[in-house]
Amino acid sequence: MRLKTFRGGAHVPHFKELTATKPIRDARLPAKVVVALHQxxxxxxxxxxxxxxxxxxGQKIGxxxxxxxxxxxxxxxxxxxxxxxxxxxxxxxVVSIVIESDGLQEVADxxxxxxxxxxxxxxxxxxxxxxxxxxxxxxxxxxxxxxxxPPPGKSFDTLIINGSExxxxxxxxxxxxxxxxxxxxxxTRVLMKAAGVxxxxxxxxxxxxxxxxxxxxxxERHSGIEIVPLAAKYPQGAEKQLIKAIVNREVPCxxxxxxxxxIVNNVGTAVAVGEAISTGMPLxxxxxxxxxxxxxxxxxxxxxxxxxxxxxxxxxEGFASEPAKVIIGGPMMGVAQFTMDIPVxxxxxxxxxxxxxxxxxxxxxxxxxxxKCVENCPMHxxxxxxxxxxxxxxxxxxxxxxxxDCIECGSCSFICxxxxxxxxxxxxxxxxIAARRRKK
Amino acid sequence: MAENQFIVSSSxxxxxxxxxxxxxxxxxxxLLPPSFAGIYLFGFRALAVMIVGTLAAVITEAVIExxxxxxxxxxxxxxAVAGLLLxxxxxPDIPLWIVAVGSIVAIGVGKQVFGGLxxxxxxxxxxxxxxxxxxxxxxxxxxxxxxxxxxxxxxxFDILTSATPLAALKLSGIKTPYGPLFWGTVAGSIGxxxxxxxxxxxxxxxxxxxxxxxxxxxxxxxxxxxxxxxGQDPVFHVLAGGLLFGAFFMATDYVSTPVTPKGQAxxxxxxxxxxxxxxxxxxxxxxxxxxxxxxxxxxxxxxxxTRPRKLGEVRRSA
Ligand code: SF4
Ligand code: SF4
Numbered sequence: 001m002r003l004k005t006f007r008g009g010a011h012v013p014h015f016k017e018l019t020a021t022k023p024i025r026d027a028r029l030p031a032k033v034v035v036a037l038h039q040x041x042x043x044x045x046x047x048x049x050x051x052x053x054x055x056x057x058g059q060k061i062g063x064x065x066x067x068x069x070x071x072x073x074x075x076x077x078x079x080x081x082x083x084x085x086x087x088x089x090x091x092x093x094v095v096s097i098v099i100e101s102d103g104l105q106e107v108a109d110x111x112x113x114x115x116x117x118x119x120x121x122x123x124x125x126x127x128x129x130x131x132x133x134x135x136x137x138x139x140x141x142x143x144x145x146x147x148x149x150p151p152p153g154k155s156f157d158t159l160i161i162n163g164s165e166x167x168x169x170x171x172x173x174x175x176x177x178x179x180x181x182x183x184x185x186x187x188t189r190v191l192m193k194a195a196g197v198x199x200x201x202x203x204x205x206x207x208x209x210x211x212x213x214x215x216x217x218x219x220e221r222h223s224g225i226e227i228v229p230l231a232a233k234y235p236q237g238a239e240k241q242l243i244k245a246i247v248n249r250e251v252p253c254x255x256x257x258x259x260x261x262x263i264v265n266n267v268g269t270a271v272a273v274g275e276a277i278s279t280g281m282p283l284x285x286x287x288x289x290x291x292x293x294x295x296x297x298x299x300x301x302x303x304x305x306x307x308x309x310x311x312x313x314x315x316x317e318g319f320a321s322e323p324a325k326v327i328i329g330g331p332m333m334g335v336a337q338f339t340m341d342i343p344v345x346x347x348x349x350x351x352x353x354x355x356x357x358x359x360x361x362x363x364x365x366x367x368x369x370x371x372k373c374v375e376n377c378p379m380h381x382x383x384x385x386x387x388x389x390x391x392x393x394x395x396x397x398x399x400x401x402x403x404x405d406c407i408e409c410g411s412c413s414f415i416c417x418x419x420x421x422x423x424x425x426x427x428x429x430x431x432x433i434a435a436r437r438r439k440k
Numbered sequence: 441m442a443e444n445q446f447i448v449s450s451s452x453x454x455x456x457x458x459x460x461x462x463x464x465x466x467x468x469x470x471l472l473p474p475s476f477a478g479i480y481l482f483g484f485r486a487l488a489v490m491i492v493g494t495l496a497a498v499i500t501e502a503v504i505e506x507x508x509x510x511x512x513x514x515x516x517x518x519x520a521v522a523g524l525l526l527x528x529x530x531x532p533d534i535p536l537w538i539v540a541v542g543s544i545v546a547i548g549v550g551k552q553v554f555g556g557l558x559x560x561x562x563x564x565x566x567x568x569x570x571x572x573x574x575x576x577x578x579x580x581x582x583x584x585x586x587x588x589x590x591x592x593x594x595x596x597f598d599i600l601t602s603a604t605p606l607a608a609l610k611l612s613g614i615k616t617p618y619g620p621l622f623w624g625t626v627a628g629s630i631g632x633x634x635x636x637x638x639x640x641x642x643x644x645x646x647x648x649x650x651x652x653x654x655x656x657x658x659x660x661x662x663x664x665x666x667x668x669x670x671g672q673d674p675v676f677h678v679l680a681g682g683l684l685f686g687a688f689f690m691a692t693d694y695v696s697t698p699v700t701p702k703g704q705a706x707x708x709x710x711x712x713x714x715x716x717x718x719x720x721x722x723x724x725x726x727x728x729x730x731x732x733x734x735x736x737x738x739x740x741x742x743x744x745x746t747r748p749r750k751l752g753e754v755r756r757s758a
Contacts, residue, residue, distance in 0.1 A: 006751075012454060168454060240751060250752040325447045331454040338448055352453075359447055360455040365516065366558030368460055371699035375652070380748045384699065402750050410452030417460040418558075424450040 005231035006241040008378040010411040012234045018298040019171045033306030036094040039345035040135040041142045042068035056108035070143040071133045075284035075304035076101040089328040112280045125194035132276035138266035141347035159200040163267040164237035167330025170350040172287040177211035181218035187270030207232040235409040292353035294323040310340040323353035332410045365418040373412035383412035387422045390429035398429040464517035470641035474631035481586035482532035486630045490527040496543035497523025504552045525565035528631025542568040562736045583627035605680040606725040621679035632682040642688035654704040656687035662712025686728035696736040703742035
């Protein structure tokens with residue numbers, strides 16, 4: 001069978017063997033959690049509790065009146081000890097609610113099963129999903145209910161569930177599909193109804209045969225859901241590439257998937273959505289792959305949102321060798337961190353540690369025009385020229401060459417034999433171009 | 441553990457193992473089959489040409505960079521590649537001092553005046569060869585019959601004496617059979633005569649993913665189709681002269697050729713058209729070197745006007 005895929009992209013090493021066979025296990029209850037009030041795309045939340053308050057698991061502790069936002073909930077029961085700015089991924093400080101766990105995990109009485117799927121309307125579902133604080137768990141953390149509501153005049157005809165997990169090292173989604181395929185399918189059905197579509201495709205890279213098999217079995221009894229094995233190529237899980245591969249539609253430049261009638265959700269998101277209906281538990285925990293060669297016992301952990309990265313390291317029995325780099329997310333698009341004293345957020349799919357030998361410190365050479373970045377760009381851009389213009393401060397030309405269409409996947413920098421910092425300079429160009437457009 | 445000592449840099453945090461020096465080293469490896477074929481066919485004189493060509497190129501690069509107070513970059517192997525490429529497209533008996541001049545010109549004029557690695561608009565080795573051909577036309581066209589010959593070359597071949605197959609065809613209408621062209625037992629440049637050796641080297645570069653089939657494919661196909669249209673034997677024109685070597689090792693030079701897929705196709709076709717025209721109607725029996733140099737001049741334009749369609753881009757129809 002010819003596997004579905006897109007043109008371009010890079011064959012990156014997978015490094016998944018560190019955790020691919022490790023079942024998801026519950027991390028120990030942390031002594032305290034730091035729940036950021038802004039861990040999603042959109043407006044930050046306001047705290048709904050005060051220092052000294054007692055909170056229960058699943059209790060809403062932050063929300064906002066803005067249209068685009070996502071409420072946050074208490075992942076543990078215990079006492080609110082601080083509400084103040086705390087460092088987050090990337091060094092940003094965000095107002096956060098610190099809860100000291102009382103170890104009892106008393107559940108809030110707002111957490112109740114929402115009833116049969118058949119009895120819930122599209123509007124009910126969107127509301128439940130919003131109230132559960134669900135955002136895209138693949139890393140982007142875009143509020144799911146907002147995505148589910150198409151702008152006026154547009155509608156969906158297809159739901160795509162992203163189970164490709166194309167980032168090297170990460171295995172959280174793979175394990176979810178292997179261990180909880182029924183829950184993933186239930187979540188898919190919820191999302192289908194909430195989006196108003198009758199067909200769904202679940203794309204999974206072919207290098208995860210157990211996940212494909214488990215999901216196929218679970219999907220059998222449900223019409224309209226099809227499992228699509230995809231070529232294992234980076235960035236297969238990027239929205240536009242996934243849509244191109246599965247339904248052969250191209251999201252117009254500057255547009256959104258809804259422009260071609262498609263909504264894409266991560267498989268982890270689907271599981272969280274299912275849970276919000278079946279148990280009523282909002283998004284207070286997620287699966288995180290903690291991995292990398294310095295980690296003694298790399299693991300797939302089910303973690304309370306707000307758990308500190310340093311706690312996760314302890315959970316994995318510490319380090320076997322000195323880590324030189326800490327990355328939130330995967331190695332291709334993840335963000336390097338200054339410290340391990342940052343909390344897991346809704347968008348944290350993995351924590352990766354690298355040793356000094358694994359960190360590329362090579363100095364860039366001049367571009368030799370090998371064309372490899374061109375062959376590999378999944379958006380069919382000319383990364384070498386965009387970055388040249390960006391470096392020269394010629395942002396109009398960078399824009400003309402499609403800087404704004406760059407999805408920052410990093411394939412070009414990965415492949416460049418001259419080790420040029422292509423994405424880095426394209427990213428700068430994008431920021432500059434966006435700033436100039438705002439001014440106009 | 442000192443937490444403030446984590447390295448913080450921009451994504452991606454993973455890099456491919458293939459670096460520019462690795463690619464250059466692989467090009468040298470790919471040039472080994474034609475090099476050994478050259479030594480086998482033309483003896484140790486050929487080896488001397490290769491050594492002088494390579495060394496002169498490396499020394500020139502180091503001296504110029506030293507003199508202009510820039511970092512010496514001979515460690516990226518690109519100068520060695522240019523020198524060896526030049527040597528392989530020279531006649532085996534060419535005086536060694538001319539070889540050295542060729543390498544000095546290739547690196548000095550072909551590469552360093554433009555700013556070194558990545559900046560040369562023309563293929564440095566071909567610049568070297570073109571200058572030598574213009575300056576010492578006799579030495580550059582004095583050919584020799586290979587010292588090694590193959591058993592299938594029976595009677596009737598002595599008349600070929602020391603003309604290259606293309607010259608023999610152009611001047612005397614004699615067509616060399618495929619066998620000698622394939623194995624390389626004909627007069628010609630050191631690395632160019634043996635088609636099989638060139639193809640082995642090319643296969644290595646293709647398998648390693650350092651070159652794509654696009655430029656050489658379109659180039660060779662165009663030569664075959666056009667020579668057929670002109671009533672010539674396409675197989676002969678593909679195997680004879682420097683076409684295969686030029687298509688796989690010269691027209692695939694990264695720096696001086698287009699990076700866009702369409703640009704590469706046009707580049708290859710252009711090279712093919714020019715090569716056939718020069719071979720059939722030009723003043724020289726062979727046209728590979730000049731064809732590629734001429735097309736090199738179009739590279740910037742080709743890149744500019746053959747931008748690929750972006751994913752999701754809707755082109756206004758003209
Ligand atoms: S991959 Fe690097 S060296 Fe090659 S063309 Fe792109 S920027 Fe230049
Ligand atoms: S230019 Fe952007 S989209 Fe293209 S490979 Fe580089 S990072 Fe990915």
